[in-house]
Amino acid sequence: MLSLFRKIAAVGRVAESxxxxxxxxxxxxAARTRALRGSAQVRCVxxxxxxxxxxxxxxxxxPVYDAERYGAxxxxxxxxxxxxxxxxxxxxxxxxxLRRTYEAxxxxxxxxxxxxxxxxxxxxxxAYGVEGAAGDVVPVDLVVPGCPPEPAAIVExxxxxxxx
Amino acid sequence: MSANPVAVALAVAGGFGLxxxxxxxxxPARIRVLATGGSAAASGTAGxxxxxxxxxxxxxxxxxxxxxxxxGVYLRVDALAGVFLAVTGAVFAVAAVYGIGYFRGxxxxxxxxxxxxxxxxxxLLVPVAASVSTLLYxxxxxxxxSLLLVCAGGGEQARSAGLWYAVMTHLGLVALLAGLVWLAxxxxxxxFAGIAAASGSISPxxxxxxxxxxxxxxxxxxxMVPLHAWLPRAHPEAPSPVSAVMSxxxxxxxxxxxxxxxxxxxxxxxxxxxxxxxxxxxxxxxxGIIQAAVETDLKRLLAYSTVENLGLILLxxxxxGILSDxxxxxxxxxxxxxxxxxxxxxxxxxxxxxxxxxxxxHATGTRDLDELGGLRTRMPVTTGLFALGALGAAALPGGAGxxxxxxxxxxxxxxxxxxGAAALVMLPVxxxxxxxxxxxxxxxxxxxxxxxxxAKPRSARAEHAHEASGPMLAGLGIAAVxxxxxxLVPGTSAPALARAVNAAGLYxxxxxxxxxxxxxxxxxxxxxxxxAVVVLLVLAIKALLKITARAPRRxxxxxxxxxxxxxxxxxxxxxxxxxxxQRVFDDVIxxxxxxxxxxxxxxxxxVARVAYSRAVPDRIEHRLYLPVxxxxxxxxxxxxxxxxxxxxxxxxxxxxxxxVLLVVLAAAR
Numbered sequence: 001m002l003s004l005f006r007k008i009a010a011v012g013r014v015a016e017s018x019x020x021x022x023x024x025x026x027x028x029x030a031a032r033t034r035a036l037r038g039s040a041q042v043r044c045v046x047x048x049x050x051x052x053x054x055x056x057x058x059x060x061x062x063p064v065y066d067a068e069r070y071g072a073x074x075x076x077x078x079x080x081x082x083x084x085x086x087x088x089x090x091x092x093x094x095x096x097x098l099r100r101t102y103e104a105x106x107x108x109x110x111x112x113x114x115x116x117x118x119x120x121x122x123x124x125x126x127a128y129g130v131e132g133a134a135g136d137v138v139p140v141d142l143v144v145p146g147c148p149p150e151p152a153a154i155v156e157x158x159x160x161x162x163x164x
Numbered sequence: 165m166s167a168n169p170v171a172v173a174l175a176v177a178g179g180f181g182l183x184x185x186x187x188x189x190x191x192p193a194r195i196r197v198l199a200t201g202g203s204a205a206a207s208g209t210a211g212x213x214x215x216x217x218x219x220x221x222x223x224x225x226x227x228x229x230x231x232x233x234x235x236g237v238y239l240r241v242d243a244l245a246g247v248f249l250a251v252t253g254a255v256f257a258v259a260a261v262y263g264i265g266y267f268r269g270x271x272x273x274x275x276x277x278x279x280x281x282x283x284x285x286x287x288l289l290v291p292v293a294a295s296v297s298t299l300l301y302x303x304x305x306x307x308x309x310s311l312l313l314v315c316a317g318g319g320e321q322a323r324s325a326g327l328w329y330a331v332m333t334h335l336g337l338v339a340l341l342a343g344l345v346w347l348a349x350x351x352x353x354x355x356f357a358g359i360a361a362a363s364g365s366i367s368p369x370x371x372x373x374x375x376x377x378x379x380x381x382x383x384x385x386x387x388m389v390p391l392h393a394w395l396p397r398a399h400p401e402a403p404s405p406v407s408a409v410m411s412x413x414x415x416x417x418x419x420x421x422x423x424x425x426x427x428x429x430x431x432x433x434x435x436x437x438x439x440x441x442x443x444x445x446x447x448x449x450x451x452g453i454i455q456a457a458v459e460t461d462l463k464r465l466l467a468y469s470t471v472e473n474l475g476l477i478l479l480x481x482x483x484x485g486i487l488s489d490x491x492x493x494x495x496x497x498x499x500x501x502x503x504x505x506x507x508x509x510x511x512x513x514x515x516x517x518x519x520x521x522x523x524x525x526h527a528t529g530t531r532d533l534d535e536l537g538g539l540r541t542r543m544p545v546t547t548g549l550f551a552l553g554a555l556g557a558a559a560l561p562g563g564a565g566x567x568x569x570x571x572x573x574x575x576x577x578x579x580x581x582x583x584g585a586a587a588l589v590m591l592p593v594x595x596x597x598x599x600x601x602x603x604x605x606x607x608x609x610x611x612x613x614x615x616x617x618x619a620k621p622r623s624a625r626a627e628h629a630h631e632a633s634g635p636m637l638a639g640l641g642i643a644a645v646x647x648x649x650x651x652l653v654p655g656t657s658a659p660a661l662a663r664a665v666n667a668a669g670l671y672x673x674x675x676x677x678x679x680x681x682x683x684x685x686x687x688x689x690x691x692x693x694x695x696a697v698v699v700l701l702v703l704a705i706k707a708l709l710k711i712t713a714r715a716p717r718r719x720x721x722x723x724x725x726x727x728x729x730x731x732x733x734x735x736x737x738x739x740x741x742x743x744x745x746q747r748v749f750d751d752v753i754x755x756x757x758x759x760x761x762x763x764x765x766x767x768x769x770x771v772a773r774v775a776y777s778r779a780v781p782d783r784i785e786h787r788l789y790l791p792v793x794x795x796x797x798x799x800x801x802x803x804x805x806x807x808x809x810x811x812x813x814x815x816x817x818x819x820x821x822x823x824v825l826l827v828v829l830a831a832a833r
Contacts, residue, residue, distance in 0.1 A: 077723060
């Protein structure tokens with residue numbers, strides 16, 4: 001226990017200092033997310049991703065980028081979630097679960113398409129197992145381009161939702 | 165001269181019981197079930213009334229010299245007998261009301277309906293008996309009628325259960341007969357009053373031997389480990405109302421006998437007696453509940469829970485003996501009162517649970533918890549009432565079992581330091597045993613209720629279950645009211661319990677002032693208050709949420725991880741729920757599991773079929789009984805060499821015997 005405290009003292013703070021606040025979200029989205037009052041519960045949905053975006057999301061919530069300091073928090077069930085982070089092209093098997101996940105999330109719900117695949121199927125456009133982009137299945141509010149996107153970009157999108 | 169009300173109530177009980185029994189034999193099928201059930205219920209009510217009168221302080225004694233040969237019949241009702249009369253009568257009445265609905269389905273079983281009122285009457289007769297021969301007559305009547313009822317189901321399992329029961333109950337009777345007859349011979353009288361007066365002059369060695377025999381005899385009836393082997397076999401095989409009477413009333417009489425003989429006739433005796441009783445009680449409690457926790461047959465689970473509860477009662481009796489012996493009569497009386505209260509509370513919740521299990525069996529045709537589930541939507545009333553019984557059996561505040569176990573713990577915790585290493589070690593161990601068995605009981609009954617009644621049905625039989633009929637629900641309802649009364653206002657029974665403890669022969673002025681003494685140490689707990697606070701808190705939180713909610717509630721389908729449908733195969737079964745416990749107690753219960761993997765014909769890397777089977781045999785039974793059975797069987801086989809059926813050889817034996825006899829007689833002259 002004591003060694004843990006010693007380590008905490010030795011390492012200190014590793015989070016990068018907060019970059020300037022991003023430009024505000026579009027007015028329609030801002031009106032909806034006002035009810036969240038700066039606190040967004042996030043559920044990730046891997047709709048067919050190569051796992052690259054998942055790694056970057058993991059970094060976004062890690063100690064360096066620390067998305068939690070802006071009020072975003074990963075939860076385990078869409079029942080608890082306000083924000084869905086959808087990654088990957090939506091495969092045939094995941095189209096229905098994604099739709100159900102969207103229905104199961106609490107109001108108001110915000111969908112963020114993370115990565116090029118989720119935005120327009122990217123490399124996998126037209127593949128036989130792909131149903132379409134995330135926007136073809138559920139209404140998308142924000143996009144984070146990149147293959148994979150940088151953690152800072154993901155954090156920036158989440159800051160638009162929380163407004164902090 | 166006006167008649168004694170206790171005698172009148174007993175006569176009414178006996179009359180209605182005989183009417184019920186003969187009615188079942190002669191009446192046409194159309195009205196048989198209703199008439200038999202009605203008069204059986206009246207008989208039970210009268211029996212309970214007799215018990216209640218006895219508990220209110222009335223007594224009754226009679227000698228009927230011509231009713232039976234050899235000494236006639238001695239009867240005596242005091243408050244101690246009253247506890248058991250009241251409990252037995254009430255259980256009998258409730259089971260009879262339930263039976264009206266239960267037997268209508270199996271209307272043709274005339275024999276069961278004729279025998280079971282007689283069985284209940286014999287149960288009422290045991291606590292009334294006031295001489296050795298009367299007690300033994302009643303005891304044997306009880307054993308025979310219950311044996312018929314166990315065998316009534318037919319089938320291989322019932323036959324095996326009947327055999328076990330017949331052998332064990334009669335070995336118990338032999339022990340009892342030897343002990344009580346020895347005691348009567350030493351006291352030169354067979355009436356209980358005479359023995360109690362003369363027991364001071366009997367040598368301690370004889371009294372100790374008598375106590376050991378009586379403990380074995382009564383203990384086997386009370387399901388005391390290691391003499392419990394018959395109980396989880398026999399109780400489930402009988403028809404459900406009869407199971408309820410056996411498990412909630414018959415086993416209690418073992419405790420009655422022990423208290424009557426140990427305290428009433430032998431006046432306490434030595435400390436090692438009660439240490440033995442306490443140790444065996446603690447062992448029964450823990451072993452019984454561990455077996456119940458891993459059991460998947462609903463009625464066997466309840467039967468093992470009976471072993472546990474009777475173990476706790478036995479523990480209470482043992483503790484009373486030790487505390488009385490060490491000069492703490494107050495706590496001794498409290499421990500005995502806790503035991504007697506537990507007799508009543510256990511009877512209430514076990515009646516409810518066994519009758520509920522009977523409804524499930526009636527509705528689905530199976531007792532296997534792994535095949536049940538989903539009964540909540542199909543049998544809502546039964547589920548609710550079973551939950552109330554399960555709460556009682558789990559000994560949580562608000563349940564029926566809580567006040568008595570709490571009282572017992574209090575009496576043990578507040579015991580002053582006792583001299584003697586054995587007692588010093590045993591009392592804390594007993595506290596631990598009570599706590600352990602209470603904790604495991606929670607797991608057991610969460611399993612019974614959760615996997616049996618909630619979630620989705622796991623078999624077609626459970627899917628097509630239907631709610632029980634009116635009389636069955638009425639029986640369950642009465643038992644539930646008794647559970648609630650004992651759970652919420654157990655204090656009202658204090659004067660009656662004080663009288664019963666007095667009648668048992670433990671000297672005490674009265675319980676209330678001692679309860680006050682415990683209050684002074686700050687250990688009271690009002691179950692009524694606890695339940696009221698919990699209910700109020702729940703309502704308050706609900707109201708608060710309603711007031712503070714900013715948006716209306718939205719109905720949504722159950723979250724199934726986005727990949728429907730949810731199936732019954734995703735549920736916990738009784739086996740999987742108990743698996744962690746089975747792992748923890750692996751060394752105690754020694755489960756046998758077998759994994760059978762069949763490979764595909766084409767390749768040994770492809771699996772065609774995986775079969776898993778698991779059995780939890782009763783380890784004590786395996787280690788203790790089977791060697792004895794094998795030895796007896798071997799001896800029997802060896803005896804066939806001696807008696808091989810040859811007439812010549814038998815004539816030779818006779819001839820030799822005569823010669824030997826003549827020689828002995830000649831030598832003796």
